[in-house]
Amino acid sequence: MLRCSSPFELLILDCDGVVVDSEPITMRVLTEMLNELGVAIEAEEANDRFIGTTFSRTLELIVELVGRPLPEDFVGNYRNRSFAALEAELKPVAGIEAALERIAIPYCIASNGPHAKMRKTLGITSLLPRFEGRMFSSADVARVKPYPDLFLHAARHFAVSPAACLVIEDSASGIAAALAAGMSVYGFSGRAPDRRLRAAGAHRVFHSMPELPSLVAGRVARQP
DSSP: OOOBOOSOSEEEEOSBTTTBOOHHHHHHHHHHHHHHTTOOOOHHHHHHHHTTSOHHHHHHHHHHHHTSOOOTTHHHHHHHHHHHHHHHHOOBOTTHHHHHHTBOSOEEEEESSOHHHHHHHHHHTTOHHHHTTOEEEGGGSSSOTTSSHHHHHHHHHTTOOGGGEEEEESSHHHHHHHHHTTOEEEEEOSSSOHHHHHHHTOSEEEOOGGGHHHHHTTOSOOOO
């Protein structure tokens, strides 16, 4: 298959929502558990509140929302239920595998999630071999997205300058982190609203992974 050359030297991908289609599954489980605690919240509101944050920050936000300490078994139950749902339902983001086949530059994952979660979701979707040795987590750095530390860490690993990196993100915090790192950032609106990605400062917004190789190759002009 023809691979596309690129003006960029490194492609940095978020994991959840960009490589694996996990967010609808985990947000559904979280919404169900909050409903069971008496909190009337739907998946769209949960997306707005929690996507793009670390799990520890999500728990802090949930405590604020619930107004009382969470049950001692909340975290364990969430992990068990979400992992069971992921095992049964998780798929790669549509078109990501074919897109990666056409991209000639090095690529990696940089996620606020822990390494264990990345290995779990990438393993379920059979994508793990593509990213072995090229996964970077917030656990690797002092500050999580929206700070630039994680993206800068990935760029240093590949000895690539930030200006030569292209980041693909689907959250406002990830876009903010890429901008703070001095990198180009495109918003993937597979499920995230365009307006949210544009408002966060994405240099471009695209809607499907078959578009990605041409974007990486610089064959599509940036949107105004």
